[in-house]
Every structure is written in C-alpha cells, then in structure tokens.
Amino acid sequence: MEKFLQLTLTGLTNGAILSLVALGFVLIYKASDVLNFAQGDFMVVGAFITYGLIVQVGLPWPAGILLAVIFAVLMGVTIERLILRPMIGEPIISVIMVTIGLSSLLRAFVSAIWGTTGRAFPAFLPSDPVNVLGATIGADRLIAIGLVAVLFALFTLFFRYNREGVAMRATADDQQAALSMGISVKRVFAIAWSIAAVTAVLAGIIVANIVGVSLAISFIGLTVFPVVILGGLDSIPGAVVGGVIIGLLQAYMAGYTPSYLALSTVIPFIVLLLILMVKPYGLFGEERIERV
Amino acid sequence: MLSLNNIEVIYNDVILVLKGMSMAVPQGKIVALLGSNGAGKSTTLKAISGLLKPEDGEVTDGSIVFEDTEIQDLDAADIVRRGIFQVMEGRRVFEHLSTEENLIAGGYTRKDRQAAKRDMQQVYEYFPRLADRRHQTAGYLSGGEQQMLAIGRALMARPQLIMLDEPSLGLAPLLVREIFGIIQRINEEQGTTILLVEQNARLALDVADYAYIMENGRIVLDGTPQTLKDNADVREFYLGLNEVGARKSYRDVKHYKRRKRWLS
Numbered sequence: 001m002e003k004f005l006q007l008t009l010t011g012l013t014n015g016a017i018l019s020l021v022a023l024g025f026v027l028i029y030k031a032s033d034v035l036n037f038a039q040g041d042f043m044v045v046g047a048f049i050t051y052g053l054i055v056q057v058g059l060p061w062p063a064g065i066l067l068a069v070i071f072a073v074l075m076g077v078t079i080e081r082l083i084l085r086p087m088i089g090e091p092i093i094s095v096i097m098v099t100i101g102l103s104s105l106l107r108a109f110v111s112a113i114w115g116t117t118g119r120a121f122p123a124f125l126p127s128d129p130v131n132v133l134g135a136t137i138g139a140d141r142l143i144a145i146g147l148v149a150v151l152f153a154l155f156t157l158f159f160r161y162n163r164e165g166v167a168m169r170a171t172a173d174d175q176q177a178a179l180s181m182g183i184s185v186k187r188v189f190a191i192a193w194s195i196a197a198v199t200a201v202l203a204g205i206i207v208a209n210i211v212g213v214s215l216a217i218s219f220i221g222l223t224v225f226p227v228v229i230l231g232g233l234d235s236i237p238g239a240v241v242g243g244v245i246i247g248l249l250q251a252y253m254a255g256y257t258p259s260y261l262a263l264s265t266v267i268p269f270i271v272l273l274l275i276l277m278v279k280p281y282g283l284f285g286e287e288r289i290e291r292v
Numbered sequence: 293m294l295s296l297n298n299i300e301v302i303y304n305d306v307i308l309v310l311k312g313m314s315m316a317v318p319q320g321k322i323v324a325l326l327g328s329n330g331a332g333k334s335t336t337l338k339a340i341s342g343l344l345k346p347e348d349g350e351v352t353d354g355s356i357v358f359e360d361t362e363i364q365d366l367d368a369a370d371i372v373r374r375g376i377f378q379v380m381e382g383r384r385v386f387e388h389l390s391t392e393e394n395l396i397a398g399g400y401t402r403k404d405r406q407a408a409k410r411d412m413q414q415v416y417e418y419f420p421r422l423a424d425r426r427h428q429t430a431g432y433l434s435g436g437e438q439q440m441l442a443i444g445r446a447l448m449a450r451p452q453l454i455m456l457d458e459p460s461l462g463l464a465p466l467l468v469r470e471i472f473g474i475i476q477r478i479n480e481e482q483g484t485t486i487l488l489v490e491q492n493a494r495l496a497l498d499v500a501d502y503a504y505i506m507e508n509g510r511i512v513l514d515g516t517p518q519t520l521k522d523n524a525d526v527r528e529f530y531l532g533l534n535e536v537g538a539r540k541s542y543r544d545v546k547h548y549k550r551r552k553r554w555l556s
C-alpha cells in the first residue's frame with residue numbers, strides 16, 4: 001500500500017509535467033492545426049538557458065527563470081513569424097517536417113554551446129523528503145505538482161475571461177469568422193506559440209531541477225505524443241487527463257514490473273497504439289468532419 | 293458612404309468572378325444586393341470586408357472607397373476597425389463558445405470596455421432569446437438563435453455599416469420576419485447602414501431603400517424597390533410573377549422553373 005502510494009505520487013509528478021508540455025502542443029494544434037514536434041526541445045533549451053543564466057552568468061535563480069521565460073516568449077513569436085507563417089497553406093506533412101527540422105536545430109544549438117553531456121542543475125526547489133500519508137516524496141516533486149496546478153488554473157481563467165483568450169478559442173473554432181470580427185489570427189498564432197514555449201521551458205526547468213540538465217530531457221517530448229493522442233489532440237482537459245494517466249501508468253510499470261522489460265518506457269506507446277485503434281480522436285477529442 | 297467602382301475579383305489567379313462590379317451604399321440606408329446562386333454576391337461582400345485573401349481571392353482592378361478612403365488593400369482587422377462588419381453566410385457562430393463569449397469575440401476591436409458592456413445589454417434587448425441563453429454553448433442554439441447571435445456579434449463592434457449575407461437562409465418564414473424587423477429597427481434606431489445580400493428578393497425588396505440585381509459578376513439592374521417590383525423581368529425571374537394573360541412557351545416555363553429554385 002505504501003509502495004502504491006509512493007508510485008502514485010511519483011506518477012502524478014511526471015503526469016503533471018507531461019500535461020504541461022502537452023498543453024502547449026494542444027494549443028498550437030487547436031490554433032493552427034500544426035503538430036509541433038519540437039515541443040520536447042523547447043524544454044531542453046529552456047533548461048539549458050536557465051542553467052547558463054544561473055550557473056555561468058551567476059544570476060540569482062528568480063532572475064534566471066524570469067529571463068528564461070522572456071526568452072521563451074521571444075522564441076515562440078520568432079519561430080511562428082519566421083518559420084511557421086511562411087508555411088501557411090502548405091500541406092500539413094511539410095509543416096510537420098519543418099517542426100522536425102526545428103527540433104534538430106534547437107538540439108544542435110544546445111549541443112554547440114553546452115556539449116552533449118548532462119550537468120547538475122542548481123536545484124532551487126528544496127528536495128527534502130516530505131511525508132504524505134505514510135509515503136515519502138521529495139518536496140521538489142510536490143511543489144512541481146502544485147506549480148503545474150496553478151499554471152493550469154491561470155490558463156483556464158485566461159481562456160475564459162481574457163479577451164485574447166476568448167479570441168484564441170474563437171479562432172480555433174472558425175478561423176475565417178474570427179477574421180471577420182477583426183481578430184488578428186497572426187497574433188493568435190503568435191500567442192499560442194509563446195504559451196507553448198513558455199510552458200515547455202517551465203516544464204524543462206522543473207524537470208532539470210529534479211534530474212539535472214541534459215539533452216535526454218527532450219525524451220519527455222516524445223512521451224507527449226501518446227499523452228495528446230490519448231487525451232485528444234484538440235482538448236486541453238484531455239492534456240491534463242492524458243498526462244496524469246500516462247504518468248501514473250509509467251510509475252506503476254516501473255514499480256511493479258521487472259525493469260528489463262522496460263515497460264515504463266514502452267507503456268505510453270502501447271497506450272498510443274490501443275487508443276488509435278479504438279478511439280482515434282482520443283478521450284476528449286472532437287471527431288472532425290472534414291469539409292472540402 | 294461606400295462605393296465599389298468597377299471592381300474585378302479573381303480567385304486562385306485564374307477564376308474571374310467579379311467583372312466590373314459597381315454599386316453605392318449611401319449612409320443610413322438599407323441597400324439590397326440580389327441575385328441568383330453563384331452570381332458573386334458573397335464575393336462582393338468579401339471583397340469589401342477584406343476576407344478574400346484567406347480564400348486566395350484578390351481585387352485586381354477598380355477601387356472600393358469607404359468614407360473617402362480606398363480600402364481594397366487593407367486587411368480584415370483594419371476594415372472592421374474602420375466600421376464595416378460582415379455577417380457571413382451560414383451564421384458561423386463559434387460553436388464551442390457560449391452565447392456571451394461569442395458576443396465578446398464580436399466586440400474584439402472595442403477599446404472601451406464599459407461601452408461594450410452597454411452594447412451587450414442592447415443586443416440582449418433586441419434579442420431577448422439570446423439573453424435567456426447567454427451561458428449556453430452556441431453550437432446548441434437553434435438556427436434562428438444562431439442568426440440572431442451572428443447579428444448580435446456585429447452590433448458588438450458598433451459598426452457604421454453591417455453587411456448581411458443571406459440572413460434568411462434556412463430559417464422558417466416567421467423567424468425571418470422577426471429578424472428582418474430587427475434589422476430595420478437597428479437601421480432606424482442606431483442609424484447603422486445595412487447592405488443586405490439575399491436570394492429571397494421579395495423579402496429584401498420589402499425592407500430595402502434601394503436595390504441592385506447582380507448576375508454573373510456584375511450589376512444588371514438597380515433602382516428603388518418599387519421600380520424593380522414593377523419591372524417585368526424582375527417580376528418574372530426574381531419575384532415569380534407572370535404578366536397577367538401572358539402565354540409562355542414550354543421553353544420559357546422550363547426556364548422559369550429552373551430559376552424558381554431561388555425564389556421564395
């Protein structure tokens with residue numbers, strides 16, 4: 001029972017982080033129908049930039065994180081403006097290839113500056129063990145869950161009450177109708193990419209705080225595909241639920257199955273295949289009727 | 293207030309749809325633009341509102357002048373800010389947004405939040421049914437309510453000119469009467485100029501101050517509703533009335549039947 005609780009807490013932490021990265025993926029997809037294969041690399045870039053700012057430049061950690069977030073906004077806007085906007089109207093497969101190219105580019109950028117070996121991250125979250133109902137968990141992991149919950153609450157408020165948030169949902173619903181009321185679709189795309197970059201960078205920092213900085217962080221980006229397929233590509237609640245389910249499954253597999261089977265790594269992709277077979281639009285996704 | 297001078301519109305660089313289209317919409321009036329399916333009515337509205345670009349259409353010749361400014365090269369957001377709002381064909385409400393959120397989206401370009409709030413109350417006064425359903429998801433509204441919401445969204449932008457693309461499409465006659473009544477009220481009470489595109493000629497001629505008839509990408513006839521109602525061709529082709537006692541050959545009848553599809 002204690003082990004189960006322990007695994008559940010670990011799973012929730014991983015799930016929360018997965019949800020955060022998945023949110024950006026879903027936002028970009030909802031706004032512009034683009035599948036962003038560079039989402040995991042945003043995490044890596046964010047983690048390394050923050051590492052650079054805190055360790056190499058010597059900034060206090062709040063300043064380092066703030067600058068990393070500002071960098072994320074600029075990165076999102078720039079990528080949308082320079083790389084994605086010229087691709088508007090191109091076949092979806094070309095756009096996907098472009099984001100895969102972007103992914104390599106970002107990795108190359110990180111390797112060029114920081115090399116390919118991992119480094120210890122200046123942990124700013126306390127990692128003292130905390131007792132929760134008899135199970136122990138690092139405080140940093142608990143804080144991670146809390147942070148993600150707060151971020152999701154903020155985004156919910158943004159999409160419900162903020163004019164730009166409502167405009168983003170309107171654009172996701174009917175782009176031309178949104179244009180007809182003076183909503184700038186370009187601006188909506190830019191905001192979507194910025195939010196996606198910021199959430200990924202924050203997720204990258206949280207992960208780095210727990211496991212250190214390395215290129216391997218982007219592997220989480222791969223796990224995000226099963227998450228969003230499970231939750232539904234166009235569903236924000238789906239991103240949360242999908243993230244938590246996959247996170248928990250990974251933790252239970254790691255705890256209850258022999259490690260040589262590597263089931264905790266494989267399980268997301270088994271789920272991916274199953275869901276594609278039985279419910280291709282995911283748990284919360286909308287079945288789209290293609291109009292010609 | 294608005295004039296189209298010999299405009300030409302081409303889709304995908306090759307399909308010529310408007311061929312020297314000219315018309316004028318005077319301040320404070322209701323102007324109807326009539327014509328059969330495919331005549332180019334929606335294209336005309338999109339040319340004015342800047343919505344051609346996303347469909348790969350382009351105004352290649354002529355000018356569109358709104359309040360002394362040429363607007364044919366401006367983008368859609370700019371045109372909304374200048375005071376022209378197009379209510380697109382087929383209502384196009386944001387299905388996953390609530391009624392109220394749809395209205396908020398309609399007021400996207402507004403700077404003054406307080407005034408926008410008052411306008412929302414005004415919309416609910418015109419359309420009490422929307423007030424009852426303000427928190428309901430727009431996708432679940434009835435067709436008539438969605439059309440009301442589409443018009444309400446336009447009011448939220450406080451435009452000088454509202455362009456309505458076939459607001460009667462697919463609605464029951466009684467509902468259409470109600471909606472047209474409110475369009476008239478908006479015109480009278482707010483002084484909003486209306487450009488009304490309709491296939492339902494009879495209805496449109498009842499509310500309009502002036503009407504244009506378009507065919508095949510250009511205006512073929514224009515006049516006051518009364519002169520148009522008296523015109524023999526209009527009576528036959530657009531109102532479905534025959535000259536009393538006139539004998540029709542079979543070919544004419546067939547012709548008439550084919551045309552009848554777009555009559556009410």
Ligand SMILES: Nc1ncnc2c1ncn2[C@@H]1O[C@H](COP(=O)(O)OP(=O)(O)O)[C@@H](O)[C@H]1O
Pocket residue numbers: 303304307309327328329330331332333334335336347348349
């Ligand atoms: N996006 C488009 N691309 C190519 N041709 C179009 C497009 N939209 C409309 N057309 C063509 O332009 C003509 C006029 O269409 P439209 O303006 O929608 O007519 P109406 O609104 O009077 O029914 C039609 O022949 C239609 O096929």
Ligand SMILES: [Mg+2]
Pocket residue numbers: 333334335381457
């Ligand atoms: Mg039309």
